[in-house]
Amino acid sequence: MLLTTMTRKRLIPNLVLILIGLLFIWPMLWLFFASFDAGAPLSVRIPKDFTLDNYRKILSEPMNLRAFLNSFLISFSQSVIVILLSILAAYPLSRFPLKHKGKIMYGMLFLTGLPLTAIMVPVYMVFFSLKINNSLISTTLFLIATALPYSIWMTKNFMDDVPVVLEEAAWIEGAGMLETIRRVILPVIVPGIFVVFIFTFSGSWGNFFVPFILLNSANKFPASVAIYQFFGAFGKIAYGELAAFSLLYTLPIAVFYLLSQKYMSQGFSMSGSVK
Amino acid sequence: MHKHIVRKAFLFLAPAVLLVILFYTIPMVTSVFYSFTDKALVGAKSKNWGFVGFQNYQKMFSDQFFWISLKNTIVLLVCSAIIGQQVVGFFLAQMMEKANPLIRKMTGLAVLLGWVTPEVVVSFIFFAFFNKEGSVNSLLGIFGFSPIAWLYNYAMLSVIIANIWRGTAFSMLMFQSALDNVDTSIKEAAVIDGAGKVQLLTRITLPLISGAILTNTILITLQTLGLFGLIYALTGGGPGFDTTTLPIYMYNRAFSAYQLGYGTAMAIILLLFGIGLSLSYMKSMKKQL
Numbered sequence: 001m002l003l004t005t006m007t008r009k010r011l012i013p014n015l016v017l018i019l020i021g022l023l024f025i026w027p028m029l030w031l032f033f034a035s036f037d038a039g040a041p042l043s044v045r046i047p048k049d050f051t052l053d054n055y056r057k058i059l060s061e062p063m064n065l066r067a068f069l070n071s072f073l074i075s076f077s078q079s080v081i082v083i084l085l086s087i088l089a090a091y092p093l094s095r096f097p098l099k100h101k102g103k104i105m106y107g108m109l110f111l112t113g114l115p116l117t118a119i120m121v122p123v124y125m126v127f128f129s130l131k132i133n134n135s136l137i138s139t140t141l142f143l144i145a146t147a148l149p150y151s152i153w154m155t156k157n158f159m160d161d162v163p164v165v166l167e168e169a170a171w172i173e174g175a176g177m178l179e180t181i182r183r184v185i186l187p188v189i190v191p192g193i194f195v196v197f198i199f200t201f202s203g204s205w206g207n208f209f210v211p212f213i214l215l216n217s218a219n220k221f222p223a224s225v226a227i228y229q230f231f232g233a234f235g236k237i238a239y240g241e242l243a244a245f246s247l248l249y250t251l252p253i254a255v256f257y258l259l260s261q262k263y264m265s266q267g268f269s270m271s272g273s274v275k
Numbered sequence: 276m277h278k279h280i281v282r283k284a285f286l287f288l289a290p291a292v293l294l295v296i297l298f299y300t301i302p303m304v305t306s307v308f309y310s311f312t313d314k315a316l317v318g319a320k321s322k323n324w325g326f327v328g329f330q331n332y333q334k335m336f337s338d339q340f341f342w343i344s345l346k347n348t349i350v351l352l353v354c355s356a357i358i359g360q361q362v363v364g365f366f367l368a369q370m371m372e373k374a375n376p377l378i379r380k381m382t383g384l385a386v387l388l389g390w391v392t393p394e395v396v397v398s399f400i401f402f403a404f405f406n407k408e409g410s411v412n413s414l415l416g417i418f419g420f421s422p423i424a425w426l427y428n429y430a431m432l433s434v435i436i437a438n439i440w441r442g443t444a445f446s447m448l449m450f451q452s453a454l455d456n457v458d459t460s461i462k463e464a465a466v467i468d469g470a471g472k473v474q475l476l477t478r479i480t481l482p483l484i485s486g487a488i489l490t491n492t493i494l495i496t497l498q499t500l501g502l503f504g505l506i507y508a509l510t511g512g513g514p515g516f517d518t519t520t521l522p523i524y525m526y527n528r529a530f531s532a533y534q535l536g537y538g539t540a541m542a543i544i545l546l547l548f549g550i551g552l553s554l555s556y557m558k559s560m561k562k563q564l
C-alpha cells in the first residue's frame with residue numbers, strides 16, 4: 001500500500017525527467033551517429049554503413065593533430081601555472097591578517113564576474129601594439145591572468161577549511177612557509193585543487209573567442225579554432241568528419257567531468273551561492 | 276617578525292597580482308582610452324590616429340544597428356538565460372527531489388552533456404538540429420509538416436534554444452544545492468497547515484531560495500552576455516542582423532570593418548553591463564557569506 005502510493009507519487013516526476021533527459025540527448029545523438037556514418041546526413045539516423053573512416057581521416061591529418069597538441073599545451077600549462085600561483089597567493093590571504101585582504105578578495109570576485117568577451121578588442125590592441133599577438137605563450141599568459149581571480153578565490157576558501165593547528169607542528173619543527181604549504185596544506189586540499197584544475201582546463205579547452213582573436217597562423221590554432229575553420233572549408237560536405245572531429249575534441253573534458261562529479265558539486269557550491 | 280611576514284605575503288601574492296594587472300586590468304583601462312580615438316586596424320588611421328572626443332559614442336548612439344544588437348542581446352538574455360535556463364533548471368531540480376535516484380542521475384548527466392560541450396561544437400550540433408534536412412524537421416515530417424528553415428526564419432529562436440541546451444545544467448546544479456539546504460520541516464509544517472502545491476512553491480520554497488535565485492540570475496546573465504562562439508559559428512549574426520548581439524557587432528566593427536576605436540566604444544558598453552552585474556554579484560555574495 002505504502003509502496004504503491006510512493007511509486008505513484010514518483011511516477012510523474014520520473015516520466016517528466018525521462019522526457020527532458022531525452023530532449024537533451026536528442027541534438028547530441030546526431031553528432032554521435034554521424035561520426036560513424038560513411039555518408040552522414042544532417043538528421044539523426046543509425047549509420048547505414050558503419051565506419052571508422054571519419055575518425056581515421058581526422059586523425060591522419062597532421063594539422064588536426066597539431067591543433068589538439070596546441071589545445072593541450074595551452075590548457076595544461078595554463079592550469080598548472082594557475083594552480084601554482086593560486087596556492088602561493090591564497091596562502092597569505094587565508095592565513096595572515098593583511099591590511100587590504102578584503103579589498104583584494106573582492107577585487108578577485110569582481111574580476112571573476114566580468115565577461116571576457118568585453119575586453120578582447122582592447123586586449124588585441126595592446127597585444128598588437130606590443131607585437132606579442134599570434135603567440136601561444138602570450139595567449140597562455142592571458143588565459144592564466146583571466147583564470148587567476150576565481151582560482152585564487154576558490155583556493156583561498158579551500159585553505160580556510162584547513163585548521164591552523166595542523167601547521168603549528170611544522171612551524172615548531174622549523175619548516176619554512178613553502179615547506180609548510182607543501183607538507184601540510186597541499187595534501188589536505190588536493191580535492192579542491194582538482195576542482196580548480198578541471199574548471200581551468202575545461203574553460204580554456206573549450207574557449208573559442210580568445211584564440212580566435214589572439215592567434216592567426218593555422219599551425220598555432222587550438223582545436224576550437226581549427227574545427228571552426230574546418231567547418232568553413234569542408235563542413236558543408238563532410239558532416240561525418242566534422243562530427244568525428246567534434247567528438248574527439250569534446251571527449252577529454254566530458255570524461256574529466258564524469259570522473260569528477262563528486263568533486264565538481266563541491267566546487268560548485270564554492271563558486272556559487274551556498275557554502 | 277611582522278615586517279618579515281608582510282614581505283613574504285607580498286612575495287607570494289606578487290606573481291599572481293602582477294599577471295592579473297598586466298594582462299587583465301591594463302587592457303581594460305586602455306580600452307577606455309582607445310574608445311575616445313579613431314584608431315583603425317589597417318590603413319592610415321592605424322598609425323596616424325588621434326583623439327576624437329565622444330565621436331565614437333555619438334556615432335554608436337545614432338547607429339541603428341547598435342540599437343538592433345542591443346535589443347537582440349536583451350532578448351537573448353531574457354529568453355534564453357533569465358527565463359529559459361533558469362526555469363528549466365529550477366523545474367529539473369524540483370522534479371529531481373522526488374524522482375527515482377537512477378533516473379535523477381541519468382537525466383542529470385544528459386543535461387550536463389550540454390554544459391561540457393565546447394561552444395563551437397554546440398553550434399555544429401544545432402546547425403544540424405535546426406537544418407532544413409535536420410532532426411527537428413525529420414520529426415515534424417513524421418506528423419506531415421513540411422520542413423522549416425529554422426536557422427533562416429527563426430534564427431533567434433534557434434540561438435535561444437541552443438543556449439538553453441548549453442546552459443541549463445548550471446542553473447540546475449545551483450538550484451539542486453539550494454533546494455538541498457531547505458529545511459524539510461518547514462515544508463512539512465506548511466503542508467500540515469493546509470498549504471497547496473502552488474502556495475508551497477510561491478510562499479515557502481521560492482522565498483527560502485531567493486538568495487540562490489539572485490546569484491544564479493546574475494551569473495547566467497553574465498555568461499550569456501559574453502556569448503560569442505556559439506552565435507558566430509551557428510548563424511554568424513544573421514540572417515541580416517537578426518541574431519547580431521553586442522559581442523558579434525563589436526567583433527564585426529573592430530575586425531571586419533577595422534574600426535578599432537568604434538569597436539572599443541562598444542566594448543565599453545558591454546563592460547559597463549558586466550561591471551554592473553558583477554558588482555551586484557559581489558553584493559549578493561556579501562549578503563550570503
